Amino acid sequence: MAIQTNEYPARGYAATSPESGMAPFRFNRRGLRDNDVLIDITHCGICHSDLHTARNDWGRTVYPVVPGHEIVGTVSAVGDAVTMHRVGDRVAIxxxxxxCLECDHCKAGLEQYCKNGMxxxxxxxxxQDGTITFGGYSDRIVCRxxxxxxxxxxLASDVAAPLLCAGITTYSPLRQWKIGPGSKVAVAGLGGLGHMGVKLAVAMGAEVTVLSRSEDKRADALALGAQHFLITTDKAAMRAAGGQFDMVLNTIPVRHDVAPYLLLLKIDGVQVLVGMIDKMPELHTGILLGRKILTGSGIGGLAETQExxxxxxxxxxxPEIETIAINTVNDAYDRMEASDVKYRFVIDMASLAEGSDPLGRGASAAL
Structure with missing residues (x-):
């Protein structure tokens, strides 16, 4: 495959070690292959996965790492064989x-589960070249x-950005399990994923209940469109709700006991885990004997994401968003870890423009 020899200088923010935090970083994007698109990034959402990767919480990070996989921008150049996009198009990654786009999974529109690895x-x-990919905390990106x-x-660009992860991560299981009018859905956790799960399930016609450990989020849950709110620490209320739900959409991103949520399901009801949990507590299989389904779901394929x-x-x-400048990303990580955001941070990449102050010290040349 032909490739343009000219690389594209790029600026962004990267972590260089688990303890480094995010800092300005210069690098090059590859020249365009025949089927590549160059995008000038205008907005990028912040995901919990970004924080975990930057800090190597999962033990897989290759440094330096430029996070960001909720990307919106404008096409600024295309490869010679590109037919799907034109310069000036507003697009997303x-x-x-x-x-591979050739295995059974890819051909079924499940590119996220590519047998050869997405x-x-x-x-x-x-x-093709084995280099490590850099994400959307930057001013431009090249993509197939x-x-x-x-x-x-x-869709405005700033609110579109979180849909590329938080949106599709919750949309895909709702579609897969045919949630619609007459369905009863419980959403566990009301953060970046959970608030999108509520909005999407309501729009699909489901009767939605938010599950939370305390009363604090009741008003927010109802304002987002949920019809009911259930406190999971109230044992009597949990018993009374047993066997009622077609789905529990579990968005909780930390280790927790999933068994109480299984008891809320009808026969053949499903609990779908979409939060990244490193390990679950042991589960007594007797809970599953009532034909309760426990499964997971990861993002969605290309056609489903466009849908x-x-x-x-x-x-x-x-999504409910708070727009930030890129030089505040470390503070945003700390606030996200403390659940101090309603409900998604989005970086405005205009904050990386020439003449801006990425380090807060009057020196844009420090990039």
């Missing part, structure tokens, strides 16, 4: 930038055209 938007390995999605006109964007545009669904 999610959690993957490549896959390539992550950051901290992944390029399928099939993995570039179109942003519907009705999700169109669904959100049609139904006026947007």
């Amino acid at each position: 999610g959690c993957m930038v490549d896959a 390539t992550g938007t950051y901290n992944g390995k390029d399928r 055209e099939e993995f570039v999605l179109k942003v519907p006109e009705a 999700m964007l169109e669904f959100c545009a049609e139904h006026g669904i947007a």
